[in-house]
Every structure is written in C-alpha cells, then in structure tokens.
Amino acid sequence: MRISGEYVETAVARETVRAFVPAPLPPVPALDTRPILALYDRARGAIGQLDGVTTVFPSAPLFLFMYVRKEALLSSQIEGTQSSLSDLLLFENDEIPQIPIDDVTEVSNYVAAIEHGIARMRGGFPLSLRLIREMHEVLLRSGRGASKQPGEFRTSQNWIGGTRPGNALFVPPPPNRLLDCLSAFEAFLHRDDPTMPPLLRAGLAHVQFETIHPFLDGNGRLGRLLIPLLLCDAGALREPILYLSLFFKSRRSDYYRLLQEVRQAGGWEAWIEFFLTGVSETAEQAADTARQLMILFETDRLALRDRGRAATSALRVQEFLQRRPMVTIQSAAKTLKLSIPTIGKALDLMVSAGIVHEVTGKRRNRLFAYSKYLALLDKGTEPLPPV
Helix, strand or coil, X not given: CCCCEEEEEEEECCEEEEEEEECCCCCCCCCCCHHHHHHHHHHHHHHHHHHHHHHHCCCXXXXXXXXXXXXXXXXXXXXXXXXXXXXXXXXXXXXXXXXXXXXXXXXXXHHHHHXXXXXXXXXXXXXXXXXXXXXXXXXXXXXXXXXXXXXXXXXXXXXXXXXXXXXXXXXXXXXXXXHHHHHHHHHHHCCCCCCCCHHHHHHHHHHHHHHHCCCCCCHHHHHHHHHHHHHHHCCCCCCCCCCCHHHHHHCHXXXXXXXXXXXXHCCHHHHHHHHHHHHXXXXXXXXXXXXXXXXXXXXXXXXXXXXXXXXXXXXXXXXXXXXXXXXXHHHHHHHHCCCHHHHHHHHHHHHHCCCCEECCCCCCCCEEECHHHHHHHHCXXXXXXXX
C-alpha cells in the first residue's frame, strides 16, 4: 500500500489529536497510469476541443465572463451558500437579490478572486504561494469570511467535519508543519517533469491543497480554482475556462470519499480516474454550451435584423445583453449612451420577438432578462439542499 503521509500528535484545546501531514508530491511509488490511458486521452481531447471552441467564439472574453460567474456560484454552493445566478447578476446590477446578502457577497468575492488570479498570471506573475494568498485576500475581503485572516496562512489548527478536532473527520497538518508542506507544494507546482502532464499535475495538486488546508476558511473554493489556473500555466488551455465545481457538486459524496481515501490509503489512482472523468464531462459540456450560445446569439440577431427602424438599437441592446443578461432600461441607456425611450422601444421589440422577458411585472423599474441565454448557463446551478 502506498504511504501518502504520516500522522502526528498535536495538542488542541486541551486534547491530543492525530493530524495528517501529507508526503510531498509526486506520489511514491509513481502512479500506475496504464488502466486510465483511454480516459486520459478522452480528457485531453475534450480539453483541446474546448480550447478550440473558445478561439472561434465571437467573444471569448464574454464566454469567460459568464462562465467565471457560474463557477463562482457553484463553488460557493458546495460551501453552503444558497445563491442563484440571477441573484448574482441582480447584485452586480445594484439590484436587491432575494437571498441573504452574505451569500451573494461570497459569490461576488469569488468572481473577483478568479479575475485577480487571471489578471496577475496574464501579467507574467507566476502561480505561487504569494498569488494564492492574494486571491485568498480577495475571496475573504467581506462577508462571513472577513474575520478569518484573509490572505494569511493559518497559525492555528483547523479541522474538517465534527464539532472539534477530537471528533473531526479529518485534521490537516498542525501549524508548525504547515510551511514545510506549502514549500513542497509550491516546488511541485514549478517542477519541470515531462513525465507528469498538466492534467495529472492539476489532479494531484488539487488533493494536496485540500489536504494541507492552509487557510482558516476558503480552502475548498481556492483548491477548485487552482485547477484551471494550473492548466493555463502549463499551456493546456488558453483561457481559464474549465471549472469542475458542477461535477464535484453533482457527485460530492464520491468527491469527499475519494479525497479521504487518498489520505488514508494512498488511493491516488481512483482519485485520478474520477478527476479525469470530471475533466472530460465538464469540458465536453462547456464546449457544447459555447456552440449553443453561438447559435442562439446569431439566431436572435437575424430575428431582430429585419424589424424595421428599431432594429439598429435592438441589435445594440442584444449585444449588451450578452454581457449583462439582466438589465434595467436605465442601466442599458447609461452604458450604451442611448435615450431611455430608445432602449424601452428596443426591449419591447425584443419581448415581442420572444428574446427577452420582463421579470418584475411592474410598470416602473422594469427588469429584463435574456431568458434563453440564462437557461443555458443555469443548468446545474440549483442551490443544494441544506445538509
């Protein structure tokens, strides 16, 4: 049996507990990849297909903009928030969401953390412990996590499951072993090893980060975010567009079980098989969604093009709705620098064409949604039932 780390005794709140210190990556002995070669090839092909779709998509930044928001929502739902995509879009439009403000603030902070990481890496900054700390600071800058040392590695013991370390499901490394674990983790991120392709490196790194659990809060969200950043850093993706939270959310019992099996029995191969399945399914679904969106936008553009004098302004509003699929007349008029009557007529035309729907039922402060667009993105984003 592979040894994936060691247990050490540590004192926490007047009780002695066994904390787990993971062995440095890569695993020893090396992974047996023979049984998963076909699955690996499928995952690599799906990544290539997704990467290709984003290069021909009329607006790759737009696709990234909306997919980042979907990922932020799903990753936060795994941690217990009850936000929906509409709640987040309302919040970003300075409208009042229908859920506790802390929930949607957490999702909004996650969007900002992703965007910070992407911008820093595009500016040439390496994927490193420093960048991870920066993203953590953004992630916890407000809301429920603001008191959990944003941007700082923990200096006290944390645990997963249970009411205290003594009855926890899992106890990560004690604080005095944390920096050694993180140094080894960063060395693995930068290791030049042609025998360790990016997909396998990302799968191993995700588990190791979750096992180290270096922060008091936000570890799960950051650990999931590391996956696309690692793939971009390695050149496997041009854009950080692969997000696995929907797969992990739909199979969360398997997800947590396999993480624990790696720690307890060195079960890396079973985890990698699960991870590659998630990569394949997620990349295929994302590429299919991108294609459906291209068809939708072009179909709606053609439907508006022949609608007389109002078509020109309606087409501008449709393009704006691709960036912000929930808008008020006032916000669209301000951004597009068109008059309120012009925007109102354009949106009424789009309502009559079945492209947008007014969602408030009010005569004032009306809110319009690009419904079919939201429906494509909304798949799988229903809040999880409380545990």
